Amino acid sequence: MAKKITKIDPVKQQITLQLQPKKRVCAYCRVSSDSWEQQNSFTAQLEYYQSLIEGREDWQFAGIYADEARSGTKLKKRDDFLRMMKDCEAGRIDMIITKSVTRFARNTVDSIQAIRRLKELGIAVFFEKENINSLSEKSEQMLTILSSLAQGEAEGVSTNNKWGILKRFQDGTYIISTPAYGYTNNENGELIIQEAEAAVVRRIFRDYLNGKGTHIIAKELSEEGIPTICGAETWQAAVIKEILINPVYTGNLLQQKSLTTEGVPFKRKRNRGQLPQYLIEDNHAAIIPQEAANAVIDIFAYRRKQMGLDDPAKCQNRYAFSSKIHCGECGGIFHRQKIYAGKSYETIQWGCIRHIKNGEQCGQKSIREDVIQRAFAVMWNKLITNSDKILLPLLEMLKKLRIDEAQEQEIGACHNRIMELTEQVHILSRLAAKGYMDPALLIERQNTLAIELVAVKKKRNQLLDNNGFDREIAGTELMLELIRKNPHVIEKYREDLFLQAIDKVIVQKNGQITFRLINRLELSESCRKGGSTRWDKVI
Structure with a gap:
């Protein structure tokens, strides 16, 4: 008996054409340096891909995503790549064209993860040089091999560079391309004093030894318009600290203070004993005497001990209000300040960082810490006594308005x-x-x-x-659970409740403190005399 064979034509392509007449195609381009030659290559890629995509009748141009001067080993620093992935997740792209695997990524893990995610979404990545479509059956094995080769090439170049630098560290021939502030290179690559900057360095050491803090020193230098390092807008306290602890100003050169991680993606980190360092004594002319540098180190150690910074547990979120208080006028973050230190009337207050740096940028005044604490206690007591009128109806409304x-x-x-x-x-x-x-x-x-x-x-x-309102609904449910566990009014501020319930505090210029809860509900209390809140007792 003869077998009956019926051909079943594929329907996916037919259905796809019915649902979406044209395939939305984008291109991804990248150059890893900002040299003139690479810029020309970058421009040429943009023109080529736009012409290629628009020249196909069955394709719809979905844009070009391009990262200039971005390394393929670090995915998180490639803004357009991440934007492209987000657009793919949103269903705006059906296909991606790129020049080669090395242009897509030199990191095997990131490359394969991205391709797999795109596969799940039904989005193809076509690599022109290798002629590979990521949706084909054998593509992943080939792409894994090619991505590994690309990563190996990047790691090989990095290893060779590090070996060469290490060799120059060991024989003392390494030339610093960007000398420390106060120095410059002569024609032989040796460090020589740059007098204008050296005068600023001497002033920084003198001011610190006379009792000024790094923040005050940075503020004064910025106000006087003294040129900063690397063209920054203003001096920062962290930069002042780096100058104060850098042995280069005593004529000694400490090399390999930082390191690059071995594997892709390469990361630059401070060398905290992972690798040997090389100290070259009397390498160049000193700007600061060794005795002054030693005195600065002693002051640093004393202040760290006084502030409890040698305890790692205390360094993490030192204060409950840190990074949570925002300025209602300019949006800046409030910083903690201690005024009248050592006096019987010593006070802790929080002030907008922009107002502290320049009163003309922001007119928001500082606010005492105890005022914020009492305002929270009042707000919390009002909330728990009215939770059935506020939070429960809010939860129902959020679910309806999802x-x-x-x-x-x-x-x-x-x-x-x-x-x-x-x-x-x-x-x-x-x-x-x-x-x-x-x-x-x-x-x-x-x-x-x-x-x-x-x-x-x-x-x-x-x-x-x-x-949806997933975050708001979850936050409201957590607030109700927190109130269930803490049903009684509080006589004074409780830090544990603040940390669990509050996402953000906004200090308004009209005398109000707005507390944004974890469910994004905002409740305000007045901190002015005669306002809705009395400070002599907690409601």
Whole structure:
């Protein structure tokens, strides 16, 4: 008996063309340096890909994502690459074209993870040089090999460079390309004093030894318009500290103070004993006497001990209000200040960093820490006594407003279509089981339904992801649980409740303190006399 063979034509391409007439194609370009030759290459890539994509009738130009002067070993620093991945997640791209695997990434792990994620989304990456489409069956093995080779090449270059630098460290021939502030290189690469900058260095050491802190020194230098290091806008306390502890100013050169990690992605870190350092004594003319430098180190050690900074546990989030208090006028972060230190009336206050640096940038006044604490206690007591009138209705409203009416209808339509398609699949299965349908026609129809089902589910998920109040709902539920565990009014400020309940504090210029809870609900208390809050007792 002759076998009956029926060809079942692919339906995916037909359905895709019906649902989306043109494939949305973008290009990704990258150059790893900002040299003139690379800039020309970068411009040429942009022009080439735009012309290529727009020249295809079945393609729709979805843009060009391009990172200039970005290393392929560090994915997080490639802004356009990350933006492209986000657009792929949002369903705006169907295909990516790039020059080669090395242009896409030199980090094997990042490259494969990105390609796999794009595969899950049904998005192809086409590598022109290697002629590889990431959606093909054998693409991943080949891409893994090529990405590993690209990463190996980058690591090999890095190893050779580090070996050469280390050799020059050991024989004392390493030439510093960017000398420390106060020095410059002569024609032989040797460090010589740059007098204008050296005068600033001497002043920094003198002021610190006379009792000024790094923050005050930085503020005064900025106010006087003294040129900064590397063209920065203002002097920073951290820069002043680096100058004070740098042995270069005593005529000694300490090399390999930082290191580059071995594997991709390469990261620059401070050398804290992982690698040997090389101290070259009497390498160049000193700006600061060794005795003055030793005295500075002793002061640093004393102040660290007094502030408890030698305890790592205390260094992490030293204060409950750190980074949480924001200025209602300029948006700046409030910093802690101690005034009248050592006096019986010593006070802790918090001030806007921009106002501290320059009163003309922000007119917000500082606020005492105890005022913020009492305002929190008042706000908390009002909240727990009215939680059934505030938080419970809010939770119900958030759940109802999770989606707007238009999107709710669209999501409902997607739900209905998914149910219809699922039911059609079941009907087909029952018909096939009873022999009422030709097997070839059954497979073709099932494939058609499966493709549409995936497309509708993807659309529904995007609608659900793009419009929700998950964070607000979760935060409100956590607030209710926190109140359930702490149902009684508090007589004074409690730091544990503040840390668990508050996301942000905004100090307004009108005398109000606004507390933004973890569910983004904002509650305000007045800190002015005669306002809604009395400071002589807690409500």
